[in-house]
Amino acid sequence: MSTSQHTPGVVPGRLSETELETNFSDLHAPYDAHEALVAADRCYFCHDAPCITACPTAIDIPLFIRQIATGTPEAAAKTIFDQNILGGMCARVCPTETLCEQACVREVAEGKPVEIGRLQRYATDTVMAAGVHPYARAPETGKKIAVVGAGPAGLACAHRLAMKGHGVDLFDAKPKPGGLNEYGIATYKTVDDFAQAEVDWLMKIGGITLQSGKALGRDLTLGELSEDYDAVFLSIGLAGVNALGVAGSEMKNVMDAVDFISNLRQAKDKREVPVGRRVVVIGGGMTAVDAAVQSRLLGAEDVTIAYRRDKAAMSASEFEQKLATAKGVRILYNAQPQRIVGNGACEAVEFAYTETTPDGLRTTGETRTLPADQVLTAIGQTLTGTPDGLALEHGKIAVTGAGRTSLPGVWAGGDCALGGEDLTVTAVAEGRDAAEDIHASLMGV
Template sequence: MTANPHTPGVVNARLSEDELAANFTDLHAPYEVHEARVAADRCYFCHDAPCITACPTSIDIPLFIRQIATDTPEAAAKTIFDQNILGGMCARVCPTETLCEEACVREAAEGKPVEIGRLQRHATDTLMAQGAHPYTRAAETGKRIAVLGAGPAGLACAHRLALKGHAVDLFDANTKPGGLNEYGIATYKTVNDFAQAEVDWLLKIGGITLHQGQALGRELDLTKLAAEYDAVFLGIGLAGVNALAVEGADKENVADAVEFIASLRQAEAKSDVPVGRRVVVIGGGMTAVDAAVQSRLLGAEDVTIAYRRDKSAMSASLFEQELATAKGVRILYNAQPKRILGNGACVGVEFAYTESGPDGLRETGETRVVAADQVLRAIGQTLEGAPEALTITGGKIAVSETGRTDMPSVWAGGDCAAGGEDLTVTAVAEGRDAAEDIHASLMG
């Protein structure tokens, strides 16, 4: 039976299946062929294109857009995949508004950039729909590499190594590959189980053997792997979640936003995922926005994102903030959580107002209470299970520019490695570049 959306407490099935299906449609509908050509014609095809520099994977954006304009989307997709083998997912989840599209000359001249992300999706979807893989492996090298983590960094690394003829054992702790793409991305951004379809397509390169349910520090030992394999790449992500160090943080219906997102991603039916009537999400990043928007789409009546600093400091892009407010989410800036209220289950959150000054963030002395029957923490993730042999800096594995750790024959990339932004596209670039360095090291 479907519950009334106004039912108090944390319940499932606040909306009907038809309402949920309508709410969780594709955030950006794919282009039709003629739409893609029209959009491609807006590109100036700049010789010194700033969009290329702004892309962490350095895709030749003017070239692939010209290929779309000349009705060769398959060639455009190959241009993309040469630099970013997960170009299909990145087209869906990249913050293009702060990367390539922000750098677009059209954006500077007119305030409306070429829609690079949607054009990239058009090209990659066209080629992937044909089923065949566009790459052929080089001759076998006899080298074996262990890649730990089947997320964006690990998949990019494994594919590039397999392409060069190496044999790759790809280990992952979860029951499904994909990492963040499978478990941590908002459902409305990657509909129709795209994450798994992309992994299946990527593995068609051959030479990659997938091992599920294998975690570093549990079934796998880094020292033993380094001795058994010619090289090891760590793309293990950030499995831990920062604790909310306030009174009442252990009350019922206070949970991690990443777990909330993952539960919706893996649910057989969206109506199986419980959601509160009044939801408060604490944090200021993409995860906070994804959790808040999905709460609204599941039927929550009142959803608030509370961030302790001002709007300009919020790590979620302006596009993401505006998306949240367009979906009915309220964003409360300069609000520092003080305690979770309630007797057993949470009923609200008390916040202290803050302001930034020369000595940093400080509380003003004013407080307010926001009613909540569900509180979701989105205050960052932490590295877990890193072996003592590795140097940790800033809570992540210390690496060189090409991903080398200070442990011989071990590389690392993606969210677990120091440096770079915690973005899917950055993880792909780091996995790809580490693979190139591994290949050069192994082949002399």
């Protein structure tokens, strides 16, 4: 064990390289061929399968599982990719426990669903490991589309458009493509630089030119894009973060959980990533859980997620909450931050206890103070840099149908657009469907 594990403050190297390698190993080990056959054999292959309805990309799940069961994982992967070109990532990060697996007939009857996510990973990994790309481009249409944002929605849109024979220029503000898949997902869910490998595989379709370091509003304007391209698809994500808005939030070692996760994701050596001894994460979503669990895995002794509402209102899934507690994270419900205490650097966080009443959330008058040498805030992200002329609704780009915005020739999807559930799989569906609508609009079909 590293001697710095018990050191106060925010420091790197709390654990050894071996400990970190173990801690950040694959959350769910992949199936081997025999395990996949056994798991596939549990599927009833329902005719009116509720799992398909529960999948935002409507993958024909019984079909791909039957294809695995008959020894043709390549065909299974094609069935998956036809609906979800990022099926490999979704197999790793989808909250299957609240989507397809929750709807599984065996879950309803026995409390143990078919492990659809792991079967999907087995099929997609088989094809990707072979370096095979199962699609070819249609003849060139002469049309050119700008896709702004290389996250899940943008990648799915770009691939489908390229497959239709269109030329695509894919712009992204970051140095690397992938969006949240690259920068915002817990490292133990996507080991071995899978996000980049998946993008490289997707780009084998051809017809897509990636331009990194190009941000809308800074390097690109919507007006210029609309003039230069036949259509524009915006998948710019949510680049802003909500402010904590309490006294002391400007202190040293108070940071956005999104930045913490991104720094860890991009670190070449996890021993270089500093983490506190006592960490408090404020928020109740997936980002809060990812930040808290990874703090523990980096060697933090005491990690608490503080959420201002009750357990039922927490947006992180039951599985994720259980994962956090299994890793030693404490979850404190009904705790609303009041101020951060410290002298230049944070030392503690004061919370007010809350309760839900018919008139909404209110504080009870009781308070509690938690020691903290690092505070990570995960209280939501916001849309920034929206071009003039785009109608907004509830702080996101307003869309109708398959992502049509208020401006002709401009579509939007993913987290920046109204609707959906802020999930990778939902973003993929929106990008795919927008591409189909763009194609139909451009080609008059």
